[in-house]
Amino acid sequence: MASEVSPVSAAGEWRVGGQVLGSRLIVGTGKYATWDVMRDAILASGTQLVTVAVRRVNIDRPDEPSLLQYIPEGVTLLPNTAGAYTAEEAVLTARLARAAGLGSLVKLEVIGDPDLLWPDPVATYEATRQLVDEGFTVMVYTTPDPVLARRLAEAGAAAIMPLGSPIGSGQGVLDASAVAFIKERVSVPVVVDAGIGSPGDAVLAVEAGADAVLINTAIAQAANPIQMAQAMRLGVEAAFLGRAAGRMPRRERAAASSPTLGVVQGPCKP
């Protein structure tokens, strides 16, 4: 009799601050060709949490349609501090997002290198402390550094989000062992954020120990974003199902899958 397979229950719910989430996929809302495509991709991904950026209103076109109209019901918004190069800018952006009515959840991002969009670890740490102090639930984008991750968690971060590779690069998870080391060292969720290019990359992140993955460009810039969103969903679910199932041990040498007895032999004398 076939038993029921439920990938979602294999992963189980997870929590960030007070937020309970079923989906292990967080999706970005940038770089889609149209908002209709974005909405359909969000739906296909099954995500319950999407990132948004904070930017100036166009004073000359105040009636521009709002992104928020295209966010499916039941999906929570996670404002980011993208564009911030100092702790002060990031803190200000987070305060503005909260004042605009988006709650206390924030994806903290303080960049230190414009070419690599690499996080500034010192400013990131300072901003984490400040935002935690102000009551924010801080999901912090960071370098894949196990020591910094531990320090950020000690400072009160609600999730540690190491980059897999540079933002928008699609290079995948360049150091999977760093993800595993971080996961061993913090008790809050670990989310691989940035660099995921394919479903295989998402699987690798989860197999390395990530509790979730955050994906934007790989979905938005795929030839078919809606299909890719579904592929990412299935990849993440497959990885969690595989984790729950317990993978076989690695061996250095081969071990035959077929019986070694009863092998057909040809004639001794040709």
Added chain:
Amino acid sequence: MELKLNGSWRETPELATVGALLDHLGVTHQAVGVLQNGQVVAREAFDAQPLHGRDELEIVRFVGGG
């Protein structure tokens, strides 16, 4: 009155509050964040928050991002 709005100085009619400025600009009060001279203005306080000539304001909203 003269106000610096999202980085550029502009001339507006005399407006008493931040809320009145948003109405004048045609900007909704929903899902909008306002910074007045570096201080965040709570959304509930838009209509009570006094506006003065030479104030510098940042008015932000949410856009697509990762």
